[in-house]
Amino acid sequence: MAIPKTDRAFDALGDPTRRTIFERLAGGPLSVVHIAEGLAVSRPAVSQHLRVLREARLIAMTREGTRSIYRIDEEGIQALRDYLDGFWNVALNRFRQVAEQTQTNRGAV
């Protein structure tokens, strides 16, 4: 039930190449050829990764002539961040609550 709409973000960042791309865009907007430069994979592969990252709302794209400029998706990341903050808090709070009761109630349920 938890982490409902952020699933795609985790899927997206689960791939090393996509993480690299994402980190690179964190340094500023780049065109596709610039992103692909220095990466071990072909440019079409990069395009496919960019699509996944975009669908996860981690990056955004605007066209400028023939170029596609990709950049960090400020809103999407903020949303993800907010959600995770809430999730961590809930998880850690429950953890501490349960930690106190652990003496009596073992092995759960």
Next chain:
Amino acid sequence: MAIPKTDRAFDALGDPTRRTIFERLAGGPLSVVHIAEGLAVSRPAVSQHLRVLREARLIAMTREGTRSIYRIDEEGIQALRDYLDGFWNVALNRFRQVAEQTQTNRGAV
């Protein structure tokens, strides 16, 4: 270069089944059979997932007799959280800085 040691966490949470397991443990410590209960996959599969989550420092394990009790890894999660907070901040700050210069310097380098 970024997200250096948290790579495993993203890989781990990139799998839906592992996300489900993780979310379940956020509700309190559970033994392996309890974790596997209600999941669509076999118990050995769960064991394998637990290993990945453990190596990513997202969960921790303690033995109690024959049972392995898994729980949220408080420290690991806190570390991940701290790192991500830093990363998001840097990324979004750079984003805003670059957004202002975008008028002059196009398409990047």
Next chain:
DNA sequence: TTTATTGGTAAGTTTGTACTTACGGTAAGT
């Protein structure tokens, strides 16, 4: 208009990984 850049899509291959069954080892009941 022709010629280059740029980059997205299609089709097919390959590789990684999530899964299964089978097994073994350990601790707790009886």
Next chain:
DNA sequence: ACTTACCGTAAGTACAAACTTACCAATAAA
């Protein structure tokens, strides 16, 4: 001692997804 419950590992399979090459559309430059 025997049986049962718990859980990790091994080996093999199957499927998802990351990659390739080939192709095409669109804009910019000549």
